[in-house]
Amino acid sequence: MNAKQNPSAAILHDSPVRSRESDQFWGSDAFAAMLRELDMPYIALNPGASYRGLHDSIVNHLGNRAPQMLLSIHDENAVSIAQGYWKASDRMMAAALHSNVGLMHATMSVFDAWCDRAPVLILGATGPWDAAKRRPWIDWIHTCSDQAALIRGYTKWDNQPGSVEAGLEAMLRASQIAQTAPRGPVYVNLDAALQEQKIGPMPALPDVKRYAAPEAVMPSAELVARAAKLLSGAKNPVMLAGRCLRSLEGWKQRVALAEKLNMRVFTGMKLGAAFPTDHRLHVSPPANRFAPEALKILAEADVILSLDWLDLAGMLKQIYGVKPVTAKIIQVSCDQHNHRGWSMDYQALPPIDLYLMCEPEAAVPMLLEACQARTAPAPDKPTFKVPPVSADELSMSGVAHALTAATKGMAVCYTHLPIGWSGAYSRFNHPLDYLGAEGGGGVGAGPGITVGAALALNGSGRLPVGVLGDGDFLMGNTAVWTATHYKIPCLVVVCNNRSFFNDERHQERVAQERSRPPENRWIGMRIGDPDIDIAAMARSMGATGVGPVTKASELRKSIDQAVETVAKGGVCVVDARVLPGYDADG
């Protein structure tokens, strides 16, 4: 169900006064109408005169509904919100960015969406491209040649159409490309003059169903049979469950495949939950770097099934080093279609014995049918220590513990987790339990992603919880205002170590390497003196601000209060003053 099919599902919106009926339309009215045809529920934006035509059309032609505008205080958050919305719903929404400067501000979040393979329909603007129509100074400052070059290395497609008709086709094509796996952001740059051009009657819009993204590509039966033979005959098969959709059906099929083959399964922290972490076959808590006991199981594997694992070569390197990989590798991934020259987010090149170039959701049901049940026992599951919770000091593990206790019996979605957070802190037993990291390692994306995911989860009964570093929160914090203004319930817990602490660890290592004083690691890193009052910041944006919580003994009460606030429909930010220190490597 979506906003177009069910307008009541739309969130409370800024209602415009009705505009007078007319048979006179402008180019941007057609673009806005196309957004509705494409079923965009929302368009997150920061305004700008370069797309004032489109802005007017969304407000006065569409009545600010389907899509509804979501005002972002920072352009970067507009794209992060759209990314988060996709992460929690597998559904694309739009973002609009002002010509060059808005786009410049948003580049990092476009990169994050790209690395996360998150489709976002980004509308930009420029010009007027016709110099004779430009207003002095401002239109010249904000017009540049080949604006999309700023993001071409990390978008799937871009275009600057030369007519309204071409613009409509560009939007159709962009939407189709963005949602074809491997997915990613796309950019359509709408010339201001086109938007503001009088077009008379509204042009007939095409049937968008005929321009939809294609059905998932299926692997050949022959390849599936070969993969099934390898897996069924393996002594120690292992599944690396990587980039998967949020579909519950896909989740159940992965579990069924692992159970049929009695194969051990790994999941990571950079991607959303892909397998129940407390299942008997799930080797170790999800991690970025695995403990030696877990790696031993991988080392014993004779057949490895990668379901679009994020860094397969890097994972294998931890076992084999520079020696040849002796296990047979089955790769299920179509990610190669997005591998290009500018960004190396594709990681090192893995050796592959059988390559099923499709999405995991396409291959797994076929493998499930083709595989013979394997009854040989899976290697013993190692036991892992859960990081201890200090009774005296406020730590990240304490935050995790308090959150687990406060949300017992509730469906929770961890929309984001901070660096240093151990996968052993919580259990993920549903594809929406955890949405993975921001993709491109861009600090500042956490708040926007959390609000976008919360928007998608609004009304679902699932509590969105974003646990963020203070650096991450402070960079993107104004997404909180978007949440409060549009009444999008969400909980943000800031693990506030008052530092860009990850980098303190780097400075410490460098100093040690050079026999220099490691105690200087805090300089240029600590966010103290004065400490920033994060709860007050949240309150200033209309949210409930809790804290600063400085004592371990006070944490549980504060988190309980915060969960209650959000369960009642509020937006709440908890400032948890944790001690610097990590239980996991980022």
Ligand SMILES: Cc1ncc(C[n+]2csc(CCOP(=O)(O)OP(=O)(O)O)c2C)c(N)n1
């Ligand atoms: C946009 C951006 N700037 C800088 C960095 C480098 N960086 C990586 S982690 C980190 C620290 C993040 O601080 P915080 O969110 O407070 O988490 P902490 O490391 O303190 O746990 C920084 C600055 C980055 N990844 N992205």
Ligand SMILES: [Mg+2]
């Ligand atoms: Mg920090």
